[in-house]
Amino acid sequence: MERKDPEAVADAAAVAALLQIGAEIGADQVLDAGEPFSAADVAKAVDVPVAGITAYLGALLAAGLIADTEVPGTFQMAADYPDLRYQAGYVSWAMNANGPFLDNARAFLTDPAAAAQVHRRDGRRVAVSSRWIGERAFYPQLIEQVVAAGALRVSDLGAGAGGLLIKLLQEDPARTGTAVDSNGAACAAARQAALAGGVHDRLTVVERPIESLVDDPEPVAGADAVLASYVMHDIVADDRIALGVLGALRDALAPGGFLAVADAVSYARRPEERKFSALFTYLHATFMSVTLPTELEWLDKFAAAGFSQTKAVPIGLPGGRLFVATR
Amino acid sequence: MERKDPEAVADAAAVAALLQIGAEIGADQVLDAGEPFSAADVAKAVDVPVAGITAYLGALLAAGLIADTEVPGTFQMAADYPDLRYQAGYVSWAMNANGPFLDNARAFLTDPAAAAQVHRRDGRRVAVSSRWIGERAFYPQLIEQVVAAGALRVSDLGAGAGGLLIKLLQEDPARTGTAVDSNGAACAAARQAALAGGVHDRLTVVERPIESLVDDPEPVAGADAVLASYVMHDIVADDRIALGVLGALRDALAPGGFLAVADAVSYARRPEERKFSALFTYLHATFMSVTLPTELEWLDKFAAAGFSQTKAVPIGLPGGRLFVATR
Numbered sequence: 001m002e003r004k005d006p007e008a009v010a011d012a013a014a015v016a017a018l019l020q021i022g023a024e025i026g027a028d029q030v031l032d033a034g035e036p037f038s039a040a041d042v043a044k045a046v047d048v049p050v051a052g053i054t055a056y057l058g059a060l061l062a063a064g065l066i067a068d069t070e071v072p073g074t075f076q077m078a079a080d081y082p083d084l085r086y087q088a089g090y091v092s093w094a095m096n097a098n099g100p101f102l103d104n105a106r107a108f109l110t111d112p113a114a115a116a117q118v119h120r121r122d123g124r125r126v127a128v129s130s131r132w133i134g135e136r137a138f139y140p141q142l143i144e145q146v147v148a149a150g151a152l153r154v155s156d157l158g159a160g161a162g163g164l165l166i167k168l169l170q171e172d173p174a175r176t177g178t179a180v181d182s183n184g185a186a187c188a189a190a191r192q193a194a195l196a197g198g199v200h201d202r203l204t205v206v207e208r209p210i211e212s213l214v215d216d217p218e219p220v221a222g223a224d225a226v227l228a229s230y231v232m233h234d235i236v237a238d239d240r241i242a243l244g245v246l247g248a249l250r251d252a253l254a255p256g257g258f259l260a261v262a263d264a265v266s267y268a269r270r271p272e273e274r275k276f277s278a279l280f281t282y283l284h285a286t287f288m289s290v291t292l293p294t295e296l297e298w299l300d301k302f303a304a305a306g307f308s309q310t311k312a313v314p315i316g317l318p319g320g321r322l323f324v325a326t327r
Numbered sequence: 328m329e330r331k332d333p334e335a336v337a338d339a340a341a342v343a344a345l346l347q348i349g350a351e352i353g354a355d356q357v358l359d360a361g362e363p364f365s366a367a368d369v370a371k372a373v374d375v376p377v378a379g380i381t382a383y384l385g386a387l388l389a390a391g392l393i394a395d396t397e398v399p400g401t402f403q404m405a406a407d408y409p410d411l412r413y414q415a416g417y418v419s420w421a422m423n424a425n426g427p428f429l430d431n432a433r434a435f436l437t438d439p440a441a442a443a444q445v446h447r448r449d450g451r452r453v454a455v456s457s458r459w460i461g462e463r464a465f466y467p468q469l470i471e472q473v474v475a476a477g478a479l480r481v482s483d484l485g486a487g488a489g490g491l492l493i494k495l496l497q498e499d500p501a502r503t504g505t506a507v508d509s510n511g512a513a514c515a516a517a518r519q520a521a522l523a524g525g526v527h528d529r530l531t532v533v534e535r536p537i538e539s540l541v542d543d544p545e546p547v548a549g550a551d552a553v554l555a556s557y558v559m560h561d562i563v564a565d566d567r568i569a570l571g572v573l574g575a576l577r578d579a580l581a582p583g584g585f586l587a588v589a590d591a592v593s594y595a596r597r598p599e600e601r602k603f604s605a606l607f608t609y610l611h612a613t614f615m616s617v618t619l620p621t622e623l624e625w626l627d628k629f630a631a632a633g634f635s636q637t638k639a640v641p642i643g644l645p646g647g648r649l650f651v652a653t654r
Contacts, residue, residue: 005412006413006414006417006463006464006643007599007600007645008335008336009335009336009339009414009417009418009643010414010417010420010602010603010645011599011602011645012336012339012340012603013339013417013418013420013421013422013603014417014603014605014606014607014645015420015602016421016422017421017422017425017429017600017606017610018417018606018609019606020422020429020432021429021432021436024430024431024432024433025427025433025436048433048436048437049436049437051438052435052436052439052613053436054435055436055609055613056609056613057611059606059609060605061606062594062596062601062604062605062608062609063601063605063606064598064601064602065602065647071433076329083333086333087333087336088339089343090333090336090337090340090341091336091340091343091418091422093340093342094340094341094344094418095340095343095344095347095418095419095422095426096422096426096429096430098344099422099423099430102347102348102351102423103351103426104351105347105348105351105352106351106375107448108351108379108381109352109375109376109379109380109382109383110375110376112379136333137333152367198603205624226535238512265606267389269389271391272338274389274390274391275338275341275342275345275390275391275392276334276337276338276340276341277389278341278345278389278390279340279341279344279345279390279391280341280385280386281386282382282383282385282386282389282519283343283344285382286379286382286383286483288376291540309435310409316333317337318334318337318338318341321485
């Protein structure tokens with residue numbers, strides 16, 4: 001494995017903690033928007049006293065995460081902010097999103113079922129770190145797949161706040177989208193984001209668990225592309241449910257349509273992915289009772305559900321694969 | 328700033344989370360000892376069912392943190408384990424040790440004093456990550472300083488579990504040491520470690536706050552070297568207390584003796600240290616009400632306390648300096 005500069009890791013750890021503070025108070029929405037802002041703007045947007053925001057922005061400025069603009073007292077994100085936020089995503093996911101697991105490791109290693117009843121992750125923190133990673137690690141590949149295929153009817157399963165679909169709708173005015181998510185708050189956020197992004201007339205938001213598509217496939221019926229980012233591993237662990245859900249998706253697709261699943265394989269072995277993949281696989285097994293399939297097992301599941309062919313390509317997220325299964 | 332490989336950060340984040348789990352259950356003591364071990368050895372040492380330990384060691388093996396030995400079912404730390412643990416220290420300190428600050432950022436930014444009453448860091452988690460960093464980032468420089476000066480009577484302020492002093496006593500059988508720490512559990516750990524390390528007859532452990540040395544300097548009286556790693560910034564923020572404590576230390580030193588302080592400066596600006604230094608400075612100001620001195624302010628404080636000369640050299644920890652103040 002490539003030797004890492006310790007200071008590079010210290011940098012990433014510091015950026016993660018600083019951005020985590022922003023995400024906790026909601027300031028990430030202002031910072032990430034890409035427009036210039038003042039301390040007063042942020043304080044008003046997140047309802048925190050301006051003194052607290054001024055000190056926080058002072059730290060971001062000293063760290064080089066934001067920069068002064070020509071207007072005194074006004075800042076903008078630094079040029080490498082998106083890169084740094086992507087790297088911070090790994091730190092935030094490993095340490096903050098999974099914090100309740102780490103802090104209660106003894107309970108989980110002693111009695112996983114009992115511990116899982118008591119210690120749960122915060123859905124918002126999981127979503128924040130997943131977005132920081134996903135936007136850079138595999139969204140571009142998913143978008144490229146949809147655009148290259150000329151897919152106009154697109155459904156996203158576990159769509160969260162709808163970021164990926166909104167990008168796709170903005171890319172082509174003839175495209176329509178359906179966002180499926182079981183979380184009511186995520187669905188509300190997706191509706192709001194679609195309105196802000198000017199695509200609300202082409203985005204349908206459906207609050208439902210993915211498993212419900214077996215009995216009522218309407219949200220995916222006739223889709224040219226169905227996307228699913230890091231939500232399928234919860235479903236495919238049970239072979240019977242996997243067959244039902246994947247089969248229903250295959251049957252619902254338009255002729256020539258495809259299912260694109262970005263997801264994790266069990267204990268990937270390449271040197272550059274073995275560490276993060278080990279953590280991801282182990283946390284799911286021990287703390288969430290989810291056994292990840294190997295790459296071959298994933299491919300078998302798509303084949304068993306009737307897909308004519310499936311290709312697997314690596315993504316930026318270590319241990320992740322993009323499976324593109326064709327009807 | 329040097330561009331970082333995102334996978335390198337993902338690696339470090341994963342290592343940090345995996346080692347944090349070990350530290351939570353106490354398995355780090357077995358792993359870090361450097362001797363071969365089995366799952367049964369670890370399970371017995373930490374009182375966790377062997378099934379949980381077997382799965383955990385499986386993850387460490389897949390991640391390359393431990394390796395098989397010639398004896399089946401027996402493992403040893405990987406060659407780069409100490410390097411990886413050092414890097415993980417930055418992630419662990421930023422995200423886990425400071426977790427209560429990050430998770431309650433809104434409360435701290437709104438009313439720091441009230442939040443500080445409610446949300447406190449876990450002393451053990453702070454100590455673990457500080458040790459992972461310190462052992463590599465500045466212990467070697469402190470040891471070199473003591474050895475080069477031929478200092479035989481050494482006191483360590485905020486000595487924690489005594490690791491640094493024990494190394495120094497093992498280095499020269501003529502050396503004696505005094506560990507000063509206000510934490511009773513740390514003092515007990517230091518006594519135990521001195522016994523295990525065979526230096527208990529030359530190590531005195533004193534459970535006292537550093538400030539108490541003003542009225543009773545006995546634990547530092549006649550010392551050739553007084554060491555203080557990342558404990559002085561809490562003390563020197565108040566100029567009157569700084570003068571009292573530093574002055575008492577200066578007066579207590581043997582002729583030719585020195586005080587070696589490894590500590591942080593406020594908002595260091597070099598590109599390779601600005602990010603971690605920004606986090607360190609900001610967290611202390613906002614979450615711990617501690618204003619760090621600049622490098623010049625540190626030097627002024629040593630001069631005001633009567634030290635004849637003080638040199639400041641960078642250490643591995645970004646934003647850190649080793650101040651060597653001569654009587």
